[in-house]
Amino acid sequence: MEIMDDQKISVAMFCPYFLPAYGGAELATFNLARELRMLCDVKLYTFNWTQNLDLNKNYELNFSCGFPEQEIVNGVPIYRYSVANLPIVKNFSVKLIKDLKFSDIDIIHFQGATRLFSRLLLQKAVKNKIKILTTHGFQESVEIARRSKLSALINPFFLHSLKTLDHIIALSNADVNSLLYLGINKNKITLIPNGIDVTKFKNRRKFVKRNEKMKILCVARFDKNKNYESLVYALSKLKDDLEFEAYFIGAVTDYKYFKKIMRLIKKNGLEKFVNIDLSLDDPAVVDCYLSCDLFVLPSNMETFPLVILEAMYAGLPIIATHVGCIPDIVKNEVNGFVIPTNDPVKLYKKCLQLLKNEKMRKDMGTINKEMARNYTWSRMALSTYNLYQQLMEEHLRK
Template sequence: MKICLVPTMFPKYKGDYYGSFIFDDAKMLVNKGFEVHVVTQHNTGIPYEEIMDGIHVHRFRWMKPKKFKALVHFKGLIDNFRLVTYLISLFFNLMWIIKKLDIDIIHAHSVVPTGLIGVIVANIVRKPVFITVHGMDITNFENNPFFKRLIRFSLNNCNKAVAVSMDLSEKMEKLEIKEDKIIVLRNAIDTKRFIPLKNRKIRNYYGVNDKDILILFVGYLDTFKGVFELMNSFHEINKKNVNVKLMIVGEGPKNNELKKIASRLCLETHVIFAGKISPSDIHEYYQSSDIFVLPSHTEGTPLVVIEAMACGLPIVASNVGGIPEIVINNKNGFIITPQNEIELISKVQILVKNQSLRNKFADKSIEIINTEFDNDIKVEKLINLYKNAAGR
């Protein structure tokens, strides 16, 4: 069977974290014997066509920005014009790939723009089409009447609308998506790699000793991820504890601003900016840490939380999106109100001071992962969806 994935996010090269969860899904399908093609936008400095771990990647031309940025961060007249060129180019390239290679299944990731184009093309060529909803593709547009119509059209005209959380499923129902169209298929991870192993390699490299409590953040460095609240909160936590350090993994538009804040607050020796880490190495950072924090303003079901849980970390995360479905308050972590620094300080401080509670939460995190978030279980469910749609 030939599968065509149509994501807005996909790694630009092997080891790129951007869209790595879709790359992992594609690789699992290849390992199961499927022929997998990915149609996605081109970015500067990478080939238009290549094969990555058996995945056929086709990148289309469009009026891309000179410096890479995610589609969800496009703003203004010029970016809107870029999106128009994106839509037109995606439509014609997807049509060409589907017909030329006789693709069996189209699977778009994100409702607009890829899901919309996927549905239009699928209806023309008479192929089954799935759309996975990840979060921001709905939450960013649910109050916009024009985009609500596009979302409603796309999801009501695909074979199945795949939500990565119950929260997103409920949001789709409120948008008047037909109930029989919606299925929940949670994000999952490789539980053979993300394991609760204590790893000293990263701690040693950054000079974090055994007595230090290492707090970890992994994500895009922008305001909506709660990075400024995290920095301010850590400043207060650091005043009360001499043995805490904060490691920030990731990059983004607020990177330099955060470093300036760390310098202004005299936190240079306590805050570690690790930068962008290859997906193949990221598990070592979880395994070297003691607490995972994600104080986002908005989310779907963040893969980083699942990865942290699998590595045996207690979690402090915001009450947004699908997070409360995987972080059970007072069981494997603490759920906090977004943008509430007082709560964030209080909950992290409790975990810093209480090792037995950290261990208790860690055990529960591992238990939840082993029952619900294994990649092998997810891919089998995905394959069954494909086979049923294709009549095989």
């Protein structure tokens, strides 16, 4: 049995957190949904909740951050559910489970491997529907399950949650290898990386420098996994070698960590060198990409950071750590440098090497801009839609 040409596939995308809080998974989910709506019927389901602590002040009173319960953004219908934040089952909604269980949705596409127990409950409730997961936050989830004091309890549930899916979209080769190691059938895994929203860069031009200072950019939320400490240490050494300005742009998801980084900046005498921006306003961030000389991402853990693609599209050379998809897209000494995690000395040396070599920066930036053109959301949406069709045809044959 084949899908009729006029019969659109109906997809429910589920993302625990969503805009207006900016994060990689949230932006990727929205951009993918926006492109997919041209090909199929897409609705986006999420909780009235966000990782951005500034937006969560209302939550303790009414289990909701006060975002609209329903809205349409760029043609994508968004449904937000208030949550009961229980001790083990974080972000849980009975109404969401009922709505999806009794809907006419064909495919439920989970955007992210986080929120294990609430996702397991949802997977169980919609067992008659096709279930797909994209591996946003996957490496972090694996590490949390491994390190937890309850790992003996959590690991079997985590593995069960993966094996009961119909298919998994891996964002990187690292995710593919991890899934194979966990015993997931290779025929149930498809590699589809994230894309880049090139519309953000339209009608914006590279700035002419107003001074001779080198400009270093890091776009990452303030969270311990982003490892700002290494960058602060590298900058403290760098200030003795050349003049520079550094820009740290990201939402605060851990206030204690944010305050720690502020103290480190002050302790190392970097107040006049480092600029902090928590607003995440798209035009301002794009302008920053286009006015800087170097992009640095010192994370201890990543899956597929969109910010690296954006920096590449802006023509910046990259220095990033050997985590997640980064070795897939940053080739050492070709379009940037890939360094070990928690190695601030090497980070300092590579920053100094690039900032003192204009030709190397330009050559790497040119390669990056060309490479980034291959990562469009329209291309990733088409690959995702083709997978939907394949899974629907297999489902109808059963």
